[in-house]
Amino acid sequence: xxxxxxxxxxxxxxxxxxxxxxxxxxxxxxxxxxxxxxxxxxxxxxxxxxxxxxxxxxxxxxxxxxxxxxxxxxxxxxxxxxxxxxxxxxxxxxxxxxxxxxxxxxxxxxxxxxxxxxxxxxxxxxxxxxxxxxxxxxxxxxxxxxxxxxxxxxxxxxxxxxxxxxxxxxxxxxxxxxxxxxxxxxxxxxxxxxxxxxxxxxxxxxxxxxxxxxxxxxxxxxxxxxxxxxxxxxxxxxxxxxxxxxxxxxxxxxxxxxxxxxxxxxxxxxxxxxxxxxxxxxxxxxxxxxxxxxxxxxxxxxxxxxxxxxxxxxxxxxx
Amino acid sequence: xxxxxxxxxxxxxxxxxxxxxxxxxxxxxxxxxxxxxxxxxxxxxxxxxxxxxxxxxxxxxxxxxxxxxxxxxxxxxxxxxxxxxxxxxxxxxxxxxxxxxxxxxxxxxxxxxxxxxxxxxxxxxxxxxxxxxxxxxxxxxxxxxxxxxxxxxxxxxxxxxxxxxxxxxxxxxxxxxxxxxxxxxxxxxxxxxxxxxxxxxxxxxxxxxxxxxxxxxxxxxxxxxxxxxxxxxxxxxxxxxxxxxxxxxxxxxxxxxxxxxxxxxxxxxxxxxxxxxxxxxxxxxxxxxxxxxxxxxxxxxxxxxxxxxxxxxxxxxxxxxxxxxxxxxxxxxxxxxxxxxxxxxxxxxxxxxxx
Numbered sequence: 154x155x156x157x158x159x160x161x162x163x164x165x166x167x168x169x170x171x172x173x174x175x176x177x178x179x180x181x182x183x184x185x186x187x188x189x190x191x192x193x194x195x196x197x198x199x200x201x202x203x204x205x206x207x208x209x210x211x212x213x214x215x216x217x218x219x220x221x222x223x224x225x226x227x228x229x230x231x232x233x234x235x236x237x238x239x240x241x242x243x244x245x246x247x248x249x250x251x252x253x254x255x256x257x258x259x260x261x262x263x264x265x266x267x268x269x270x271x272x273x274x275x276x277x278x279x280x281x282x283x284x285x286x287x288x289x290x291x292x293x294x295x296x297x298x299x300x301x302x303x304x305x306x307x308x309x310x311x312x313x314x315x316x317x318x319x320x321x322x323x324x325x326x327x328x329x330x331x332x333x334x335x336x337x338x339x340x341x342x343x344x345x346x347x348x349x350x351x352x353x354x355x356x357x358x359x360x361x362x363x364x365x366x367x368x369x370x371x372x373x374x375x376x377x378x379x380x381x382x383x384x385x386x387x388x389x390x391x392x393x394x395x396x397x398x399x400x401x402x403x404x405x406x407x408x409x410x411x412x413x414x415x416x417x418x419x420x421x422x423x424x425x426x427x428x429x430x431x432x433x434x435x436x437x438x439x440x441x442x443x444x445x446x447x448x449x450x451x452x453x454x455x456x457x458x459x460x461x462x463x464x465x466x467x468x469x470x471x472x
Numbered sequence: 473x474x475x476x477x478x479x480x481x482x483x484x485x486x487x488x489x490x491x492x493x494x495x496x497x498x499x500x501x502x503x504x505x506x507x508x509x510x511x512x513x514x515x516x517x518x519x520x521x522x523x524x525x526x527x528x529x530x531x532x533x534x535x536x537x538x539x540x541x542x543x544x545x546x547x548x549x550x551x552x553x554x555x556x557x558x559x560x561x562x563x564x565x566x567x568x569x570x571x572x573x574x575x576x577x578x579x580x581x582x583x584x585x586x587x588x589x590x591x592x593x594x595x596x597x598x599x600x601x602x603x604x605x606x607x608x609x610x611x612x613x614x615x616x617x618x619x620x621x622x623x624x625x626x627x628x629x630x631x632x633x634x635x636x637x638x639x640x641x642x643x644x645x646x647x648x649x650x651x652x653x654x655x656x657x658x659x660x661x662x663x664x665x666x667x668x669x670x671x672x673x674x675x676x677x678x679x680x681x682x683x684x685x686x687x688x689x690x691x692x693x694x695x696x697x698x699x700x701x702x703x704x705x706x707x708x709x710x711x712x713x714x715x716x717x718x719x720x721x722x723x724x725x726x727x728x729x730x731x732x733x734x735x736x737x738x739x740x741x742x743x744x745x746x747x748x749x750x751x752x753x754x755x756x757x758x759x760x761x762x763x764x765x766x767x768x769x770x771x772x773x774x775x776x777x778x779x780x781x782x783x784x785x786x787x788x789x790x791x792x793x794x795x796x797x798x799x800x801x802x803x804x805x806x807x808x809x810x811x812x813x814x815x816x817x818x819x820x821x822x823x824x825x826x827x
Contacts, residue, residue: 253801263793270789440626458607
C-alpha cells in the first residue's frame, strides 16, 4: 500500500476524487457568501449527473462519439446544456426560498427528494431500468494531453492526460476567487451575506444578488454532477452523488467559505477518498473503508469548529 | 377552531391537492396507461383487506421517526441523523435478538431498549459536537447517517450474516418478535407503542417544564438564554430523545412480522420521510399518527400502482417534495390569509361598536 501512495497513479486518483467535491465546494461557497446554506447541492449534483448522460448522448447523436473533435463537440453540447439546466435548477431553488419564503433547509430537502425520485423515474422512462444508465451511449469528458509536457517523467504524467473537467474545477477556484473578491457583483454578494439589511440600506437588492449567487451555485454544482457520470464513472447510477453535496457543505464551511480555503479542504477530502480507494486492495472489510470519507469529514469539521470557537473566545477575552 | 388554525388546515389541503395534481400530470407524461395508474394509486389501498393492512403497517415506522424529528425540530435542532438512528436501531435489535437468549415476554423489551439507546447515542454525537465545538449539527448529522449505514452493513456482514443468504442476518428468533395482531395481516403490536410514543411525545413537549423550555429555545434562543434556560441541556435532551425514539422505531420495525432477518444494506429513508411528517404535523407529536397515516396511504397506493402499471414507486418522493414545499412556503396563499385576518378584524370592530 505504501508503494501505492508514492505513485503517480495515486496523485491522479486524488485529483479524480477531488474534482466533484471541488465543484460542489465552490457552489457552496458562493451561496454561503450570499448568506444561504445550499443543502440542495446534493440533489443538484444528482440531477445533473443524469442530465449529463442524457444531454451528452444527445450530442453524441449529432456529432458522433468518436475520438478527437467529434467527441469534444458532443461533450461540449452535453456539458453546456447540463450547466444551463443546473443554472435553472439553482433559480428554481432561489424562487422557492426567496419568493415563496420557504425555509432553506426544508426546501433543500424537498429538492433532494425530487432529485432522488425524479432521476430514477426519468431513467426508468428512458431506459426501462432503475439502477444504471448502461443502455445510454453517453459521451465522457475528454482527457487533455499536453504535447511536450507529456514526455517529462513523473510530472508529465500528472499534468498531462487529466480529464478536462479536472482542469476546469481547478480553474473554477481562481475564477470564483476573482469573482468574489475583485468584481462589483462579488462585493455585493459578500455584503448581502455579511449583513442583508445594511446592504439593502445602501441600495443593493438582496433578493436579486441572492438569485444570482444561487444560479451560479447551481451551475457549479451541475459541473460536479456532470463529472460524476461523465468522468469519474462513465454512466449514471442511482443516488450516485453519495453525500458529496453534503461533504462539500462541510468543506466550504471549513474553508471559511472562501474559494481558496474550500480548495485546500477539498484536496484533503480527495486524499481521504483516494486512500479509501487504495485500501480496497487490502483485506480490510469494504464497509469500514466506505466510512472513511464521511468520518474524515466529521472529524475535520469537529477539529475546525473547535479551533474556531477557541479563537473567537480568546478574541472576546482580549477585548 | 380559530381562524389562524383553520387557515393552516386549508393551506395544507391545498398543498396536498396541488402535489397530487402535479403527480398526476407526471404520470400522464411517463405512463402508457395513466388513468389506470392513477386509479390504482388512489383506490388501491382499499381494494383488499391486505392492502388496507399494508397502510397501517407502513404507518408505524413513520410515527416513530416523525415524533423524533418533531422533538428535535421543536428545539430548532436541525439534526437529520434520525435516519441513521432508525437504521442502527434495527441493527442493534437484531444483534440483541440473536445474541442474547431471553424468554418470550422479556426479550422484545430488552431488544427495543438497546435499539433505542443506540439511536440516542447516534443523534447525541452531533449534539455533543455542537456543545463542545459549536459545529453545525446539520452537516455532522448528515455525515453520521452515512457512517451509520456502513457501520450497520459491516456488523451485519462480519458478525450476524447467515452464510445461506449471503447478505442477510440469521432468522430473528420468535421469542424476540412482536406478534401480529390480526390473522392474515402484518399489523403488529408495535402500533400501540407508536401511538403511545406520539402521545407521550406530545405530553413531553407541551405539558412538562423541560418541554416548554425546549420550545422556547426553538422559538428564540437568545430570549431563552436571557431567561436563564440552560441551552446545553435543551440541545442534549432534545437530540437524545429524538434519537431514542427513532432508534426505538427501527427496533420495532425490525422485530415486526414484516422482517424475518436484518437485511438493511441501503438507506430506508424513514428519517427523511419524518421531515414531511413533522411539517404536516406542525411539530406537534399528537398529529404525527394522522400525517403518517396519510403518507402511508400514499405510499401503499404508489406501491400497488408500481406493481400493476409502468409508473415507478419513486413518484411519491416527488409528491412528498411538492407537499413540503407548499406547506413551508410562507407566501403560499398568504394573500388569502391577509384578507381573512382583515375580515376578522373588521368583524371584531363591528361587535365592539355594537356593544
